[in-house]
Amino acid sequence: MTYHSEIAKAGELLGGQQDWDGIAAESVARMRLQNRFQTGLDIARYTAKIMREDMAAYDADPANYTQSLGCWHGFIGQQKMISIKKHFGTTKGRYLYLSGWMVAALRSEFGPLPDQSMHEKTSVPALIEELYTFLRQADARELGMMFRELDAAKAAGDAVATHRLLHKIDEYETHVVPIIADIDAGFGNAEATYLLARKFIEAGACCIQIENQVSDEKQCGHQDGKVTVPHEDFLAKIRAVRYAFLELGVDDGIIVARTDSLGAGLTKQIAYSREAGDIGDLYNGFLDCDPVDPAALGHGDVLISRDGKLVRPKRLPSNLYQFRAGTGEDRCVLDCITALQNGADLLWIETEKPHIGQIGGMVSRIREVIPNAKLVYNNSPSFNWTLNFRQQVFDAWEKEGRDLSAYDRAKLMSVDYDGTDLAAEADERIRTFQKDAAREAGIFHHLITLPTYHTAALSTDNLAKEYFGDQGMLGYVKGVQRQEIRQGIACVKHQNMAGSDLGDDHKEYFAGEAALKAGGAHNTMNQFAA
Numbered sequence: 001m002t003y004h005s006e007i008a009k010a011g012e013l014l015g016g017q018q019d020w021d022g023i024a025a026e027s028v029a030r031m032r033l034q035n036r037f038q039t040g041l042d043i044a045r046y047t048a049k050i051m052r053e054d055m056a057a058y059d060a061d062p063a064n065y066t067q068s069l070g071c072w073h074g075f076i077g078q079q080k081m082i083s084i085k086k087h088f089g090t091t092k093g094r095y096l097y098l099s100g101w102m103v104a105a106l107r108s109e110f111g112p113l114p115d116q117s118m119h120e121k122t123s124v125p126a127l128i129e130e131l132y133t134f135l136r137q138a139d140a141r142e143l144g145m146m147f148r149e150l151d152a153a154k155a156a157g158d159a160v161a162t163h164r165l166l167h168k169i170d171e172y173e174t175h176v177v178p179i180i181a182d183i184d185a186g187f188g189n190a191e192a193t194y195l196l197a198r199k200f201i202e203a204g205a206c207c208i209q210i211e212n213q214v215s216d217e218k219q220c221g222h223q224d225g226k227v228t229v230p231h232e233d234f235l236a237k238i239r240a241v242r243y244a245f246l247e248l249g250v251d252d253g254i255i256v257a258r259t260d261s262l263g264a265g266l267t268k269q270i271a272y273s274r275e276a277g278d279i280g281d282l283y284n285g286f287l288d289c290d291p292v293d294p295a296a297l298g299h300g301d302v303l304i305s306r307d308g309k310l311v312r313p314k315r316l317p318s319n320l321y322q323f324r325a326g327t328g329e330d331r332c333v334l335d336c337i338t339a340l341q342n343g344a345d346l347l348w349i350e351t352e353k354p355h356i357g358q359i360g361g362m363v364s365r366i367r368e369v370i371p372n373a374k375l376v377y378n379n380s381p382s383f384n385w386t387l388n389f390r391q392q393v394f395d396a397w398e399k400e401g402r403d404l405s406a407y408d409r410a411k412l413m414s415v416d417y418d419g420t421d422l423a424a425e426a427d428e429r430i431r432t433f434q435k436d437a438a439r440e441a442g443i444f445h446h447l448i449t450l451p452t453y454h455t456a457a458l459s460t461d462n463l464a465k466e467y468f469g470d471q472g473m474l475g476y477v478k479g480v481q482r483q484e485i486r487q488g489i490a491c492v493k494h495q496n497m498a499g500s501d502l503g504d505d506h507k508e509y510f511a512g513e514a515a516l517k518a519g520g521a522h523n524t525m526n527q528f529a530a
Helices: 003-015 025-034 040-060 074-088 100-106 123-155 159-170 190-203 231-247 279-284 328-340 356-367 385-399 421-431 433-440 451-467 473-487 500-514 524-528
Strands: 066-070 094-098 179-182 207-211 254-259 289-291 304-306 309-313 346-349 375-378 443-448
Touching (some): 003 159, 066 451, 074 123, 100 179, 123 190, 190 207, 190 231, 207 231, 346 356, 433 443, 451 473
Parallel strands (some): 066 443, 346 375
Antiparallel strands (some): 304 309
């Protein structure tokens, strides 16, 4: 759509109405351009197409990986996308991530909760809707400022500026980008998963991430006590999400299948198996079992047949069964292959450390069966990145036979090592981790799950320390406002960011010269114009 074509369409509509005095075609066109997405389904279809194109670009060249940051509030997501447009000129390849962990910790009516799916399930689609409300408002605000510039250029008779601004409006890039939304383990059975997935998609989600843990035993991927389900149970939920996408007409919807098997040593169920070698039999083959003498069975023993012999799966007092130690990677590979063969589009392997060799080794095995398999990867704040990478460099240098007498591997986090060659090498590996992992480990999308949780805590701590200490008001002015002004942070004009100028524009559309507007000469926001 172009500015002039929208004005023409609005003019044609208004021309057939004799009793709509005071409605201006150009104002209608502006409002339509400022609100191009009418529903969440409009957003889901638009962003699904973006993700599909990005996935194809990555398949052609792994340098085309994508990124996102987790955002727990609409304003945080909005400011992230405004910042990206300011610094990079485009939102291409940059998404939003919606973390179930942050919803549980920050958005539940129960108050702060651990990442165990105890929060209200509808709080997740509510946050999706909130994020897109703020992104759409960012569009309206930015286009509104362009319209004001256009009016000023026309009033000044500046044809060059007028032409430039019309082109800028016609080529406008929206702040609306894909959201990868965390549905945890589906919050129930496959039907519950389907119903919740519908809410996600109707709110605008084009991409839903689901994990293979037991819903009522769900744990954060970086905590202990994780319990997985047999493959058929998980595949039913993948199908449920796909049906939700197809029912709502989002045919390109994306499903991310997450496996927690690397760190999950327990299962709640013994899988149903029809014949040797089927998917249930493969799952059961990882169970830790003891041979039994049929003549010496214990009360309540559960037995399975394996290779013609009866064996007893090890069952804990919790009524859970345990897998054999050392089978985590094999289970991850099988999880990923079966998920991709049954409707998933992308994989997520939850690991205990950010190690390209470990991730790449599993992806290579998956790609022997599914050549274009690719990952979404959690660059998690649960990892101690500094210590992990310093230890990786230490181990690499040790293999090379280098002198490491100046280093204590167990204490490499110490500030005493910050200026060393080892620390510099580790920091360089951290800097290039996403690029290297995209190339060597099949990672299409890199995200940080909880970054804005940590940035909010850090910035608030710094402000509180200064403002309530000796610095007083200077703590805010020097540490916040002065930095906003000098770095060009848009929300330094917080009235404008909250929509005051948009409101003034609407008042003028509705009431003309009678409009009582807030943005006059006495608005203190004008102090930030210099």
